[in-house]
Amino acid sequence: MNKVENCPICLKHIQPENKNYIFENDLIKVYHGPLESNIIGYLYIETKRHVENWFELNEHEMLEMSNMVKMLSSILKKEINAERVYTVTISEAIRHLHIHVIPRGENENVKGLKLIEKATQKKVDTKNELTQMDIDILISCVKEYLKIHYRPYRQ
Numbered sequence: 001m002n003k004v005e006n007c008p009i010c011l012k013h014i015q016p017e018n019k020n021y022i023f024e025n026d027l028i029k030v031y032h033g034p035l036e037s038n039i040i041g042y043l044y045i046e047t048k049r050h051v052e053n054w055f056e057l058n059e060h061e062m063l064e065m066s067n068m069v070k071m072l073s074s075i076l077k078k079e080i081n082a083e084r085v086y087t088v089t090i091s092e093a094i095r096h097l098h099i100h101v102i103p104r105g106e107n108e109n110v111k112g113l114k115l116i117e118k119a120t121q122k123k124v125d126t127k128n129e130l131t132q133m134d135i136d137i138l139i140s141c142v143k144e145y146l147k148i149h150y151r152p153y154r155q
């Protein structure tokens with residue numbers, strides 16, 4: 001069965017990059033989350049291969065995923081002063097394995113599971129409305145940081 005045909009993440013990967021694209025190597029891709037989630041610094045790390053479970057990852061993919069979590073959480077601390085950075089994989093509605101990296105700012109009242117729900121369910125928050133320009137600025141910072149600091153764990 002060709003899973004690419006039914007998988008929104010695989011389909012996204014073979015299309016021209018969308019405006020929230022940040023980074024890729026031969027194993028993973030990184031995007032900013034949707035504007036509708038209204039969370040600056042909400043990021044996705046996605047495997048390039050269609051994989052649905054952690055146990056299907058090979059050693060290189062595992063290292064890239066964890067390396068990227070480390071790098072992105074460090075960037076979010078520096079760039080938007082994230083007090084906490086939540087990481088979660090659900091892969092229920094969309095089975096293709098992806099990590100949600102969700103920062104919680106110092107002054108954010110919504111915390112923990114509520115914030116994760118807000119991010120992943122795109123619950124619209126009317127106050128403090130985020131703009132695409134805010135996202136674009138952060139994307140530039142993340143790209144710049146990765147250009148300087150990213151070192152693949154592969155030879």
Ligand SMILES: [Zn+2]
Binds near residue numbers: 003004007050051
């Ligand atoms: Zn897929």
